[in-house]
Amino acid sequence: MQWFGPTSVEEGSVKADIDLRVGGRYRISFNADGNYNEVGGVYREVVPNERLVFSWAWHSTPERESLVSISIRPEGSGSLLVFNHAQFVDSVARDNHERGWTELFAKLENYLA
Numbered sequence: 001m002q003w004f005g006p007t008s009v010e011e012g013s014v015k016a017d018i019d020l021r022v023g024g025r026y027r028i029s030f031n032a033d034g035n036y037n038e039v040g041g042v043y044r045e046v047v048p049n050e051r052l053v054f055s056w057a058w059h060s061t062p063e064r065e066s067l068v069s070i071s072i073r074p075e076g077s078g079s080l081l082v083f084n085h086a087q088f089v090d091s092v093a094r095d096n097h098e099r100g101w102t103e104l105f106a107k108l109e110n111y112l113a
Contacts, residue, residue: 003111006103008032022046026054041065056085064089066097 001014013031020026020043027040041055050072057065066089071082085101088094 003107004028004104005030005032005107006100007107019043020046041068045069064093066093 001016004014004016010031014028015030016026016028018024018026022043022045024043024046025040026043027038029036029038031037038059039056040059041057043052043054044067045051045053052068052070054068055065056068057063066085066087069082069084069086072079073082074080083101083105085097088097
């Protein structure tokens with residue numbers, strides 16, 4: 001929760017309910033730029049320390065479900081994370097998510113440094 005979301009996420013506002021198993025649901029909420037945001041979905045694949053696949057839909061537009069896949073594998077003295085977010089309804093949604101994920105991964109990199 002310390003590094004989730006784009007840079008506009010208000011510190012301390014992230015909350016998560018997670019049932020991490022195939023078929024389990026998750027819900028993440030946060031405030032950003034003075035607005036309440038909530039996203040959730042269902043875990044489709046859970047392979048500990050290797051792979052996570054889950055649906056992704058904003059509370060405000062539940063019909064616009066997309067799919068996130070994350071794989072992690074050893075590489076050299078560290079790990080390689082492969083992230084894919086697909087099945088967007090249009091290019092605007094894709095571009096907005098790309099910006100948000102890019103900011104999230106920058107926050108994660110700083111957190112791990």
